[in-house]
Each structure stands twice: as structure tokens, then as C-alpha cells.
Amino acid sequence: MEFTMSGRLEVRLTPADVGKRVSVRRILGAPGEGAQFTDTVGVLTSWDNGVLSVTTKNGEGVRIAESSLVAGKEVPPAPARRRGPAASFGELALVTARAWQPVESELLGEWRLRAAAGFTRRANSVLPLGDPGPTLGEALGHVKRWYAERGLPARVQTATGAEGTQERLCAGLEEHGWRREVTAEVRIAALAPVGDLDPDISAVRTGREMDDAWLSRYQRFETPGPHVLEVLGSGPSVWFASVPGDGPAEPPAAIGRCVVDGRWAGFMAVEVGPEYRRRGLATAVMTALARRALDEGASAAWLQMETDNEGARALYDGMGFTTHHRYHHFRPGGGAGSRDAGSA
Incomplete structure (x- = not known):
């Protein structure tokens, strides 16, 4: 049932609100002067035997004793993004x-x-x-x-x-x-601004096939088996990009992969060799791939990024990518x- 914990703060939630997005405040430790409070926002996923479970946007499940609640209410969905494509x-x-x-x-x-x-x-x-x-x-x-x-x-x-x-x-x-085990972000953006960036892409080679040189830079395995080639080559319309290294026997300085699927262009496997970083090569690779996707009629972009990759976050923020989920x-x-x- 609904109940009031103080003169101003109310818990306006019941077990019938399971499945809704909520904001709850709870007390940490014993009540009294100097008591500390913490807020949790997420989806109310259960309320059983005096314990609430709230799952946050980061996927963390937070268990909260009903007796520690100070305030709680349903909250509207997060505000819509102000840039980028609409997407469910x-x-x-x-x-x-x-x-x-x-x-x-x-x-x-x-x-x-x-x-x-x-x-x-x-x-x-x-x-x-x-x-x-x-x-x-x-x-x-x-x-x-x-x-x-x-x-x-x-x-x-x-x-x-x-x-x-x-x-x-x-x-x-x-x-x-x-x-x-791991958490990552799906980020989206309008595609045209990525294609409109102006790095030097003269050295970027794009094509439909990955070669041994491309695979030598994609260091996610020791020896790529046929399953690796099948997964990387899969998708409605797949493009690969690479920038040659400094010598003919060297792995590419940078690589990338793009899958065009209707209005969407997905970017992945964008990697730059440590010795070639801070030269704008990741931007050049993505711009070249974006132009290929624009030529096929795509208008929106997506990528997946592990949450602790701060270098990638700065790059993609600058291109207009925002977190969708x-x-x-x-x-x-x-x-x-x-x-x-x-x-x-």
C-alpha cells in the first residue's frame, strides 16, 4: 500500500508498479541526525517479501528493503535524444x-x-x-x-x-x-555528418573482401579459422577498409568494417596500430566507410562500444554518436x- 515516511517525502509505489520505471530513495544505516540517503532510478523488476528489486540502465540489479524506503515514485521514460535518428x-x-x-x-x-x-x-x-x-x-x-x-x-x-x-x-x-560478464553500449548517430568529415582519406582502401593483411591487424585470435571468416563476412552488405602500414611487410596502420542494412550502417572492428595513433586514421576509416554506406542509401549509423573504452568514447562523441541502450x-x-x- 502507499504510505508516508515523513511530512514531505512519500512512497507512491505499490507491487502493482512492477515493470514501471521508478525513482526510489532509501536511508543508509540507522535513521537520525547525519543519516545518509541514496537514490536509485531504473525499472522495478520485483517486490516480494518486503524487498524491492530495481534494475538500472547499466544492468545492475539493486535490492532494497521496503523498511529502508524514504520516497518512491514512477518516473517518465528518459527524455528523447535531441540529435540522431529515431530508433526502437x-x-x-x-x-x-x-x-x-x-x-x-x-x-x-x-x-x-x-x-x-x-x-x-x-x-x-x-x-x-x-x-x-x-x-x-x-x-x-x-x-x-x-x-x-x-x-x-x-x-x-x-x-x-x-x-x-x-x-x-x-x-x-x-x-x-x-x-x-560484460556491458557495452549501442550508440547511434546520423550518418551524413560522419561522411561529411574532412580527414585525408586518400590512403584508405575499401572493398568487399578482407585479406590476410586486414586480418593481421584485427588481433582477436591467433589463427583465424573458417568460422571467423564466415562471421566477419556475414551481413546484408559488408565493406572492409584499411590504411597501409609504413612498409610493405607491415600490418595495416588501421582497419575497419561496415555493414549496411537498409537505412542503417554499422561500424565495427575499427582498429589503429599503437604506433599510428593520433594521426586521425580512425576518423579517416569511418569517413570512407560512411561514404560507401551513403552511396547505398543508408542514413543512420550505429556502433557498439565497451563502456570502459574512454578513447573510443571521445572519438564517437565528436562524431555525434549518443547512447541508445x-x-x-x-x-x-x-x-x-x-x-x-x-x-x-
Whole structure:
């Protein structure tokens, strides 16, 4: 029921508000002079036995004792971005998935199980865009068996922080003992401004095929197997870019990959050799790829970036990219794991 904790602050929430975006304030420690408070904003994912669970936009599940509440209310969705294309989570989830296609997949209800011999979490995790059919516990049991048969760790990819994302699924995974392994951001921008940048792109080579030189700069594996080539070559319309190194036997100074899919152009694998950094090569690669995508009729851009990559954040901020939502990979038990080949 609703109740008042003080003369001014009210808890205007009930268990019927589960699934809504809320803001709650709770007291830390004992009440009294000098008491400290903390605020949590996110989706109310459960309220059972005197304990609330709120999942934040970063995918963190916060458990809050009802007795510690000082204030709480429903809050509107985050304000719409003031720049960049309009996009729903559902649209972006499918577009980003098509850029990292697995070698094999299987449907479990509306969940898609994906595998590619371990190359990239994105191609080796469950994409859960609806109801798996059985109970969540039964579905997760099937997921663990399916990946174990392939010698792979079981992972489920979820999203938070936008309308229609999967905060309640995140909470359900945690209740079943699954833990977040890594978190990344999906960022979007208008494509034309990227193509309108004016770096020197005369040295940037673009084409439909990746070669051994390109792969030598993409250092996410020791020896690329056929599954790597299949994943990197997958997508509706794939472009590769490279900038030659200083010598003919040297790996490229910089590389990039772009997948054009309708109005969207996805940028990935943008890498610059340490000895070539701060020369504007990442910008040149992205500009050259953006112009290829514009020629195909694309108008919007997306990319995925791990949250702790501050260098990439500064680069993409300058190009107009803003965070649309965050995505997470959950694994059974344990906490953050080591990063595997292909990263997030």
C-alpha cells in the first residue's frame, strides 16, 4: 500500500508498479541526525517479501528493503535524444544481430540460440526477443545444454536503458544465478555528418573482401579459422577498409568494417596500430566507410562500444554518436569473466 515516511517525502509505489520505471530513495544505516540517503532510478523488476528489486540502465540489479524506503515514485521514460535518428530497441536489436551472424542457430520459442565456435560473444549467445515458450528456468536449462554440446559457455545477451528493453529478464537471470560478464553500449548517430568529415582519406582502401593483411591487424585470435571468416563476412552488405602500414611487410596502420542494412550502417572492428595513433586514421576509416554506406542509401549509423573504452568514447562523441541502450552478456554463476576473442 502507499504510505508516508515523513511530512514531505512519500512512497507512491505499490507491487502493482512492477515493470514501471521508478525513482526510489532509501536511508543508509540507522535513521537520525547525519543519516545518509541514496537514490536509485531504473525499472522495478520485483517486490516480494518486503524487498524491492530495481534494475538500472547499466544492468545492475539493486535490492532494497521496503523498511529502508524514504520516497518512491514512477518516473517518465528518459527524455528523447535531441540529435540522431529515431530508433526502437527492437529494430536495433535485429540490425545489430544481422551484422554478427552465427555459423549455426536454433530457435527456442522467440529466443535465438547462436554459435560460431566461440568467436565474439555476439555470435555465441542467446538473442532473447520474446517468449522462449517454457518457464525461464526450463529455457535456461535448455540453453546450458545446447552450448555445452558445442563446448561453449552459455551466454544470454540482454539490453537495458531504453523503452522496451529487458530489465525484467536481467532480474530473472540473476534470480536463477546468472551474472553479468560484460556491458557495452549501442550508440547511434546520423550518418551524413560522419561522411561529411574532412580527414585525408586518400590512403584508405575499401572493398568487399578482407585479406590476410586486414586480418593481421584485427588481433582477436591467433589463427583465424573458417568460422571467423564466415562471421566477419556475414551481413546484408559488408565493406572492409584499411590504411597501409609504413612498409610493405607491415600490418595495416588501421582497419575497419561496415555493414549496411537498409537505412542503417554499422561500424565495427575499427582498429589503429599503437604506433599510428593520433594521426586521425580512425576518423579517416569511418569517413570512407560512411561514404560507401551513403552511396547505398543508408542514413543512420550505429556502433557498439565497451563502456570502459574512454578513447573510443571521445572519438564517437565528436562524431555525434549518443547512447541508445546498453547490452549485457550473462553467464551462469560467477562474476565478471575474462574477455574472449572478438570481445563483446
